[in-house]
Amino acid sequence: xxxxIGLLPLARSTFDVPFAxxxxxxxxxxxxxxxxxxxxxxxxxPDTDSARLALKEAIAAEPxxxxxxxxxxxxxxxxxxxxxxFDGPLAIWSIPEPRAGGRLRLNSFCGxxxxxxxxxxxxxxxxxxxxxxxxxxxxxxxxxxxxxxRQAVPLYPxxxxxxxxxxxxxxxxxxxxxxxxxxxxRIGGHPAGFDTCAYxxxxxxxxxxxxxxxxxxxxxxxxxxDADPASVAALRESTAQDVEGLDAVNQEELxxxxxxxxxxxxxxxxxxxxxxxxxCWPETFTEYGGAVCGAVSMLGEARAPCACEADVYGALTxxxxxxxxxxxxxxxxxxxxxxxxxxxxxxxxxxxxxxxxVEGEKALAAIHSNRRMxxxxxxxxxxxxxxxxxxxxxxxxxxxxxxxxxMLDRGKSFTGTSGVVRFDTPADxxxxxxxxxxxxxxxxxxYGDHVDALRSTAGALGLPVLQL
Numbered sequence: 001x002x003x004x005i006g007l008l009p010l011a012r013s014t015f016d017v018p019f020a021x022x023x024x025x026x027x028x029x030x031x032x033x034x035x036x037x038x039x040x041x042x043x044x045x046p047d048t049d050s051a052r053l054a055l056k057e058a059i060a061a062e063p064x065x066x067x068x069x070x071x072x073x074x075x076x077x078x079x080x081x082x083x084x085x086f087d088g089p090l091a092i093w094s095i096p097e098p099r100a101g102g103r104l105r106l107n108s109f110c111g112x113x114x115x116x117x118x119x120x121x122x123x124x125x126x127x128x129x130x131x132x133x134x135x136x137x138x139x140x141x142x143x144x145x146x147x148x149x150r151q152a153v154p155l156y157p158x159x160x161x162x163x164x165x166x167x168x169x170x171x172x173x174x175x176x177x178x179x180x181x182x183x184x185x186r187i188g189g190h191p192a193g194f195d196t197c198a199y200x201x202x203x204x205x206x207x208x209x210x211x212x213x214x215x216x217x218x219x220x221x222x223x224x225x226d227a228d229p230a231s232v233a234a235l236r237e238s239t240a241q242d243v244e245g246l247d248a249v250n251q252e253e254l255x256x257x258x259x260x261x262x263x264x265x266x267x268x269x270x271x272x273x274x275x276x277x278x279x280c281w282p283e284t285f286t287e288y289g290g291a292v293c294g295a296v297s298m299l300g301e302a303r304a305p306c307a308c309e310a311d312v313y314g315a316l317t318x319x320x321x322x323x324x325x326x327x328x329x330x331x332x333x334x335x336x337x338x339x340x341x342x343x344x345x346x347x348x349x350x351x352x353x354x355x356x357x358v359e360g361e362k363a364l365a366a367i368h369s370n371r372r373m374x375x376x377x378x379x380x381x382x383x384x385x386x387x388x389x390x391x392x393x394x395x396x397x398x399x400x401x402x403x404x405x406x407m408l409d410r411g412k413s414f415t416g417t418s419g420v421v422r423f424d425t426p427a428d429x430x431x432x433x434x435x436x437x438x439x440x441x442x443x444x445x446x447y448g449d450h451v452d453a454l455r456s457t458a459g460a461l462g463l464p465v466l467q468l
Contacts, residue, residue, distance in 0.1 A: 001147040002065045006058025007040040009069040014370040016105035020071045026133035070094040073107035075193025076118035083124045090126040099413035103369035113441040120395045120438025127151045155436035157399035157464035172456025180209030188217035188279025190310040196440035197311040221288045224263035242354045245365040249374040256290030257375040275315040280308040285371040293351040294375030301353035314442040317391045324453045325446035328353035339428040345413045350376025352417035358382045381419025383409040387450040394438040400458040403468040
């Protein structure tokens with residue numbers, strides 16, 4: 001086991017800082033018990049300047065291992081910078097949080113997910129641990145990590161199916177043909193540190209014949225500001241059929257959020273777009289004054305899927321899965337893994353299509369957990385068979401990742417739209433495959449069993465397949 005480490009506790013101030021500090025204290029206590037000499041920082045590093053200073057101090061001590069504590073979600077920009085500055089062994093420790101029905105307070109696993117993708121693109125080896133420092137066995141698991149174990153051994157997809165093979169059914173070819181000529185409107189650029197959302201228009205066109213138009217974020221905002229008040233009122237009335245509590249949120253912000261739906265409809269008609277990839281934060285909150293999440297839910301239900309964080313390949317994946325399933329899709333994050341329960345939580349702020357909630361129930365009108373503005377739709381995903389897909393660029397390769405499982409009847413794990421899923425692969429193995437593959441943090445979800453159809457479509461597109 002190493003005796004001297006560099007320590008960088010990464011965090012973001014928009015999450016629950018007191019809870020993050022509480023968890024950091026537990027992580028530090030376990031590290032102290034392990035008897036390692038710590039250099040870098042024992043405090044949360046919420047910004048680039050503090051993280052860079054701590055990195056400099058850690059490297060100066062010539063550590064045997066540099067350990068990133070992924071205390072809350074962060075983008076992968078600093079992790080990439082750390083990997084470039086330090087060529088020794090690298091490890092990441094993320095932590096779970098209770099599925100208590102409240103806000104997603106840390107979102108630590110998703111930060112690990114982004115980091116694994118960024119490091120995979122850079123062909124950088126690392127080890128990882130996702131465990132509560134208070135959990136039974138945490139000390140042994142940390143000892144294994146500090147001893148050089150728990151490596152994310154690179155995982156790659158299977159060979160491409162032969163598109164001329166008789167086993168490749170006509171359905172796959174039909175889906176591939178249906179995608180050709182599809183148009184995605186990319187509104188704004190993806191956030192810094194989100195390598196998961198980067199794309200190359202030429203590669204995308206060669207892969208699926210899909211076109212991408214770049215649209216200014218301000219065009220979306222100005223179109224929304226010009227929305228007819230009577231149309232906004234009519235949309236509010238129709239929204240109330242599926243959503244309760246509209247009167248309980250800020251009414252001006254609600255109207256602005258609803259106007260974004262009308263603006264997206266207008267842009268969709270103008271550009272003949274089949275899907276959107278939208279830079280949903282921070283500008284929709286800081287410059288416009290409303291959330292686009294509710295509008296994304298509505299458009300998803302209308303079979304015009306939207307990918308947040310301007311994730312163009314996420315939008316392509318939604319189009320592909322929607323065509324296969326002939327049903328609405330939901331682009332979601334994996335935010336929690338529980339090996340003991342053999343389950344995981346998929347979540348996003350509040351943008352799942354309403355047909356994914358239990359029939360007869362209503363969604364709750366909610367505000368964004370970090371940005372505190374409406375409109376988000378809050379509900380638990382209904383139980384049933386589900387399929388996940390991602391057209392991926394992980395580790396510099398294009399492939400189709402597929403997963404399947406059962407959505408359980410568990411209620412809301414966190415605010416927003418969430419569901420507890422039991423994958424067909426045991427939860428700990430699923431997490432291992434996800435991190436080892438370097439997969440992006442967004443996966444598309446549809447109800448039903450579509451694995452064979454997705455495999456056939458992958459063959460028609462010339463995509464290798466990774467079954468998670």
